[in-house]
Amino acid sequence: MASKIIDPAGPGGTDGGPPAGSGVPADGVPVDGPAAEGGAGAAPAAAEPGARAGSGAPVASAAPLAPGAGAGPEAAAVGHGAVAGSGPPAGAAPGTADDAVPGVTDGVTDSSAGGASDGTGRPARDPFLDNAKFLLIVLVVIGHSWPMGLVEGSRTVKAGYLWISAFHMPAFILLSGYFSRGFTGRPAQLRKLVAGVLVPYLVFEVLYTAVETAAWGKPFRLTLAEPTFVCWFLAALFVWRLTVPLWRVIPWPLPVAVLVSLAAGTSTLGDDLALPRVLMFLPWFVLGLALRPAHFARLRTSGPLRWCAPLVLAAGGVAAYALAPGTDVHWLWMSYGQAELGASTLPYLLVRLALFAVTALLTGAFLAVVPRRTRWITAFGAVTLYPYLLHGLLTTAAHGYGWDAPLRPLGPLGAGLLTVCGAAVAVLLSTAPVRRLARPLIEPPVPGLTRPRRRGRSPGTSEPRTA
DSSP, X not given: OOOSOBOTTSOSOOOOSOOTTTOOOOTTOOOOBOOOOOSSOOOOOOSOOOOOOOOOOSSOOOOOOOTTTTOSTTTSEEEETOSTTTSOOTTOOTTSSTTOTTOOSEEEEOGGGOOOBOSSSSBOOOHHHHHHHHHHHHHHHHHHHXXXXXXXXXXXXXXXXXXXXXXXXXXXXXXXXXXXXXXXXXXXXXXXHIIIIIHHHHHHHHHHHHHHHHHHOOOOOOOTTSOOTTHHHHHHHHHHHHTHHHHHHSSSHHHHHHHHHHHHHTSOOOOGGGHHHHHHSHHHHHHHHHOOHHHHHHHHHOHHHHHHHHHHHHHHHHHHHHHGGGOOTHHHHSSOOHHHXXXXXXXXXXXXXXXXXXXXXXXXXXXXXXOOSOOTTXXXXXXXXXXXXXXXXXXXXXXXXXXXXXXXXXXXXXXXXXXXXXXXXXXXXXXXXXXXXXXXXXXXXXXXXXXXXOTTOOTTTOOOOOO
């Protein structure tokens, strides 16, 4: 079931094969990748240090989605990123990759959102969601900047890696589901999905294969059905979004998604379209479909929740440090099932259920501490697809050419320096000059699917609207 992907949550190492319970991928050798984001853009070579899947949610109930809930004109105004905070920055053309990494094509504006407008008739952006998206992308880049040799060589670094991997991808996927609530499969939505997710996937599959060939000496061989490194998220998002109408008619969608996730882990699956991750991370996407603005508002405004959140995150760090020596990081990647992990069925299911609960707590705590108001990072949260897709090219080259080799023996100090570098890279790749240069790759014009841009209305230079 191992695929050739590196997960956004994971250190930039690679996976030389199944973990067999305790095996660790060769130091820094990319084979596969993780993450990112990508609603229409989303959100993460070699084996991927991905995040775990989880089914629980800090604030959502498992009640079934009513048919058509959150979608269609009768429930809300449907439009690109219409959910507060999910739409493109002011002046951005609809259908662009503004909210690519979690979210993108059409979202919905619930009546509960308040109907705030930015003065142009479009719903106002919610800075809270943009802040959350960018902070998650920073965690993705940081995780990929740590080579596996560094992670496995220091208990402290491994604890930090486990802590990040426990929630950052589930949180990303949850937001992608939230921004997908308005997807009904209309022709316009399908065109945006193809242009904003599938086309960038194909472009970056070629780019990542080329970089691996140059940095790692691998033969140039395209395997478009088996996502490489961070491209797995685009493939997964494409599949998840197409299933949105299905989850509206299934009774008790969240419990069903959890059962699908657990069953996938006990089955033998191939690597096509990152199927293990598509199925094992599925509960978080379905949970996002069930969430409403009121759920996020409770996290933002409840004093007790906001006071308890830092304690929950700190407790997660302490637990990660205590468990680090005997914990196999492959459990968190959601690329390996029971057989590859060397676990019997009952222990495997119990561990997965425990991971669901822990991930739900950490995800809720993370969202509770995200800044609620506009900050300097808010504008970057509207263009997260850029750092998501671009950073993997840099980390793949860095690990392949050994640029980070001098830092690997330094343990926590080396991880700290790489963390600073990773955060700086995430910011740099989000800036307007970089976006202008990379736009032909990330938002390539596709005849018949995309419309020509009008000057001054590009997400590369615009700021997100604020509520």
